[in-house]
Amino acid sequence: xxxxxxxxxxxxxxxxxxxxxxxxxxxxxxxxxxxxxxxxxxxxxxxxxxxxxxxxxxxxxxxxxxxxxxxxxxxxxxxxxxxxxxxxxxxxxxxxxxxxxxxxxxxxxxxxxxxxxxxxxxxxxxxxxxxxxxxxxxxxxxxxxxxxxxxxxxxxxxxxxxxxxxxxxxxxxxxxxxxxxxxxxxxxxxxxxxxxxxxxxxxxxxxxxxxxxxxxxxxxxxxxxxxxxxxxxxxxxxxxxxxxxxxxxxxxxxxxxxxxxxxxxxxxxxxxxxxxxxxxxxxxxxxxxxxxxxxxxxxxxxxxxxxxxxxxxxxxxxxxxxx
Amino acid sequence: xxxxxxxxxxxxxxxxxxxxxxxxxxxxxxxxxxxxxxxxxxxxxxxxxxxxxxxxxxxxxxxxxxxxxxxxxxxxxxxxxxxxxxxxxxxxxxxxxxxxxxxxxxxxxxxxxxxxxxxxxxxxxxxxxxxxxxxxxxxxxxxxxxxxxxxxxxxxxxxxxxxxxxxxxxxxxxxxxxxxxxxxxxxxxxxxxxxxxxxxxxxxxxxxxxxxxxxxxxxxxxxxxxxxxxxxxxxxxxxxxxxxx
Ligand SMILES: Nc1ncnc2c1ncn2[C@@H]1O[C@H](COP(=O)(O)OP(=O)(O)O)[C@@H](O)[C@H]1O
Ligand SMILES: [Mg+2]
Numbered sequence: 001x002x003x004x005x006x007x008x009x010x011x012x013x014x015x016x017x018x019x020x021x022x023x024x025x026x027x028x029x030x031x032x033x034x035x036x037x038x039x040x041x042x043x044x045x046x047x048x049x050x051x052x053x054x055x056x057x058x059x060x061x062x063x064x065x066x067x068x069x070x071x072x073x074x075x076x077x078x079x080x081x082x083x084x085x086x087x088x089x090x091x092x093x094x095x096x097x098x099x100x101x102x103x104x105x106x107x108x109x110x111x112x113x114x115x116x117x118x119x120x121x122x123x124x125x126x127x128x129x130x131x132x133x134x135x136x137x138x139x140x141x142x143x144x145x146x147x148x149x150x151x152x153x154x155x156x157x158x159x160x161x162x163x164x165x166x167x168x169x170x171x172x173x174x175x176x177x178x179x180x181x182x183x184x185x186x187x188x189x190x191x192x193x194x195x196x197x198x199x200x201x202x203x204x205x206x207x208x209x210x211x212x213x214x215x216x217x218x219x220x221x222x223x224x225x226x227x228x229x230x231x232x233x234x235x236x237x238x239x240x241x242x243x244x245x246x247x248x249x250x251x252x253x254x255x256x257x258x259x260x261x262x263x264x265x266x267x268x269x270x271x272x273x274x275x276x277x278x279x280x281x282x283x284x285x286x287x288x289x290x291x292x293x294x295x296x297x298x299x300x301x302x303x304x305x306x307x308x309x310x311x312x313x314x315x316x317x318x319x320x321x322x323x
Numbered sequence: 324x325x326x327x328x329x330x331x332x333x334x335x336x337x338x339x340x341x342x343x344x345x346x347x348x349x350x351x352x353x354x355x356x357x358x359x360x361x362x363x364x365x366x367x368x369x370x371x372x373x374x375x376x377x378x379x380x381x382x383x384x385x386x387x388x389x390x391x392x393x394x395x396x397x398x399x400x401x402x403x404x405x406x407x408x409x410x411x412x413x414x415x416x417x418x419x420x421x422x423x424x425x426x427x428x429x430x431x432x433x434x435x436x437x438x439x440x441x442x443x444x445x446x447x448x449x450x451x452x453x454x455x456x457x458x459x460x461x462x463x464x465x466x467x468x469x470x471x472x473x474x475x476x477x478x479x480x481x482x483x484x485x486x487x488x489x490x491x492x493x494x495x496x497x498x499x500x501x502x503x504x505x506x507x508x509x510x511x512x513x514x515x516x517x518x519x520x521x522x523x524x525x526x527x528x529x530x531x532x533x534x535x536x537x538x539x540x541x542x543x544x545x546x547x548x549x550x551x552x553x554x555x556x557x558x559x560x561x562x563x564x565x566x567x568x
Contacts, residue, residue: 190438191427194416198424201413208375208411209425209482210396268415 019262033288053283054176059254062227070200070267075134080247082138083109083232088151088242098155105233113225117218142244151242162237184272200267256307326351333380341367343545352519356532359542402489414468419449472499
């Protein structure tokens with residue numbers, strides 16, 4: 001290779017495509033928490049953090065794909081709630097066999113995302129509006145299906161998915177890990193993932209090189225909905241109920257996790273490995289605030305502040321980089 | 324039979340009639356210079372060929388095949404490549420990815436997980452392609468966004484030439500380049516012609532067009548005003564076609 005006279009910045013060789021800063025933040029956060037609470041590093045607390053991170057983490061994976069393509073999905077938390085209620089409704093109220101709990105939860109999430117994708121790409125309504133509308137619709141539908149009451153009492157097979165602990169590891173953590181590995185592979189190493197990033201990076205370039213942008217976009221929202229369905233399944237089986245308020249405001253945490261994990265808010269960059277770190281940061285933060293007995297109202301405020309701060313930092317970095 | 328045949332192409336954007344019945348043919352291995360004032364419809368005409376825009380009327384044939392309103396992906400697959408005026412690059416993706424955009428070769432992971440992009444192959448072939456073009460790009464692993472205008476141009480050219488096209492459309496390829504780089508692009512066009520690859524060159528720099536083209540086609544307000552053999556026309560004549568005096 002010939003070298004250009006004007007030395008361009010050395011390309012960063014980063015096999016996992018994440019921001020190294022976010023890993024530093026995670027480590028520092030863990031150190032601070034350890035100093036503040038002797039209980040923080042105990043095995044049971046670490047499993048607690050991972051358990052809390054699992055639901056948010058799966059949602060954040062959906063957020064990462066959509067945001068990396070320069071889209072947005074605000075309906076994640078509500079769709080999680082709808083999925084949990086729908087799965088519980090099928091087995092508890094309709095008395096269908098337990099596998100319908102799984103299929104139902106996943107289907108409800110996928111269907112909501114599919115509708116989002118159709119409206120955004122065929123009717124050309126902005127994603128912000130469509131998914132904000134779906135946030136209301138899915139939550140309302142969850143309340144209608146459940147008559148506003150949590151649907152309690154799931155078959156033990158389903159409860160195992162949320163409360164089982166093979167080898168001492170909570171099932172939700174195992175599900176989260178498997179989903180993360182598969183989705184990381186897809187985003188980082190396949191044409192589907194590459195095209196997702198390219199669409200977010202420069203839609204015109206994607207179109208010009210033959211990528212079917214609209215079809216791809218549609219599939220991304222369906223994928224995001226499916227992730228909300230998996231998160232709904234985890235939530236439902238963990239609390240042993242289809243709670244219509246499940247996942248309230250979770251989109252805030254999920255999007256924050258994706259952004260602090262290195263996903264570019266304006267598209268073109270993102271990795272699931274980074275998002276997992278982002279989700280862990282959120283998990284540790286919430287856990288730490290819990291340990292210090294900080295009220296949940298303040299936790300919401302903290303998450304919101306972290307989101308704004310992370311985006312500001314990203315833009316600040318970009319300004320410096322392009323100077 | 325010509326390689327590319329456009330017959331009565333029309334294109335409207337709302338009330339703007341960008342193309343009003345353009346008929347034009349390009350022979351295999353020939354270089355056609357397409358000139359015209361800003362807003363004449365040059366870019367629109369080319370984007371209609373590559374499937375970015377759907378024509379409102381007329382027909383396009385390529386290599387004896389009807390390709391009117393085909394998708395950009397299919398148009399590329401039959402051998403038409405375009406270097407867009409705005410380059411159509413993905414700034415946060417690296418050079419190698421940009422060269423293989425939309426056509427990433429894949430392999431199987433562990434012998435059973437399909438769809439893995441063959442990175443080593445992409446990197447190696449991108450390097451080879453840039454070397455062949457004599458392009459000065461720091462590394463194929465750099466994000467395209469950090470490169471200079473000339474380097475980005477090289478990436479766009481490499482992408483257009485990597486898959487053995489029969490026709491290459493260049494929309495203002497020299498606008499952002501230094502003199503030495505311009506000569507390089509002109510040499511490249513001659514080399515393509517030698518290999519039997521047809522080129523449509525859109526340029527405001529008439530000296531460049533005269534230096535490499537076999538024919539010069541002038542477009543004004545969406546219509547072809549002149550279609551002349553380069554050796555039989557003059558700079559003054561072409562200028563008068565463009566400005567319409
Ligand atoms: N996407 C578009 N939407 C609306 N009008 C357009 C679009 N693209 C081009 N035009 C209009 O079509 C005409 C031809 O433009 P263009 O093909 O870009 O000209 P040229 O490339 O010859 O400078 C201009 O009047 C331009 O404003
Ligand atoms: Mg133009």
